[in-house]
Amino acid sequence: MLIRFYDVTKVYPSGATGLFSVNTFIGKGEFVFLVGPSGAGKTTFLKLLTREILPTRGQVLLNGRNITRIRPTEVPYLRRTVRMIFQDFKLLPNKTVYDNVAFALMVTEKPRRQIGALVNEALKLVGIESKAEMYPDELSGGEQQRVSIARAIVGDPTVLLADEPTGNLDMETSWDIMEVLLRINKRGTTVIMSTHNATIVDVLKQRVIELDNGRIVRDDEKGVYEGEAEYNAVLPG
Numbered sequence: 297m298l299i300r301f302y303d304v305t306k307v308y309p310s311g312a313t314g315l316f317s318v319n320t321f322i323g324k325g326e327f328v329f330l331v332g333p334s335g336a337g338k339t340t341f342l343k344l345l346t347r348e349i350l351p352t353r354g355q356v357l358l359n360g361r362n363i364t365r366i367r368p369t370e371v372p373y374l375r376r377t378v379r380m381i382f383q384d385f386k387l388l389p390n391k392t393v394y395d396n397v398a399f400a401l402m403v404t405e406k407p408r409r410q411i412g413a414l415v416n417e418a419l420k421l422v423g424i425e426s427k428a429e430m431y432p433d434e435l436s437g438g439e440q441q442r443v444s445i446a447r448a449i450v451g452d453p454t455v456l457l458a459d460e461p462t463g464n465l466d467m468e469t470s471w472d473i474m475e476v477l478l479r480i481n482k483r484g485t486t487v488i489m490s491t492h493n494a495t496i497v498d499v500l501k502q503r504v505i506e507l508d509n510g511r512i513v514r515d516d517e518k519g520v521y522e523g524e525a526e527y528n529a530v531l532p533g
Contacts, residue, residue: 304354314340316510332507338490379448383460418446438469458489494521
């Protein structure tokens with residue numbers, strides 16, 4: 297067991313409940329879709345894993361360690377293990393593709409002599425090595441998301457979190473991004489992805505955890521987007 301939520305509740309200062317009495321576990325190497333309506337608790341779930349927020353009650357365990365109790369000085373080390381990619385990419389506009397990815401290693405004080413090989417490996421894995429010297433505004437949305445993924449995986453994290461990573465992309469580009477995420481997952485990285493894209497969820501039939509009003513209402517090993525609905529689409533190409 298890699299990740300465990302034990303009776304986790306998160307109530308925000310506004311009084312809104314992000315999660316309520318959530319109990320679940322995710323094993324090493326799993327690919328998990330988080331689904332549910334807006335405000336269901338998906339982003340709260342992900343932010344608890346990066347310790348961007350803390351639970352009001354309960355424990356969030358990573359490799360058996362309660363990450364809600366680690367010291368603030370240990371949080372940067374946690375975030376080398378648990379990385380996040382975002383819907384809006386969050387790239388540094390004044391840095392090249394190469395430098396955006398390298399920056400993720402520089403802030404962890406990785407020896408400079410190791411950075412070049414690691415960055416090139418990450419760019420190759422996401423299929424964007426030919427764009428290394430370009431800037432974000434010279435790239436398409438799909439290419440920018442590939443850079444965002446490369447930046448997240450460059451340190452070989454144990455867990456990759458993806459918060460609506462295809463939300464701003466067309467369907468064809470979304471499939472390209474999903475192929476990259478599946479490739480990363482096959483290398484052993486646990487991937488947890490929140491999404492509203494029913495087609496992707498229904499076709500891939502990975503584990504699906506559905507949240508509603510902060511509660512887990514469904515957890516299916518090979519699930520679809522909504523309940524027992526059937527979807528007969530096939531992968532493009």
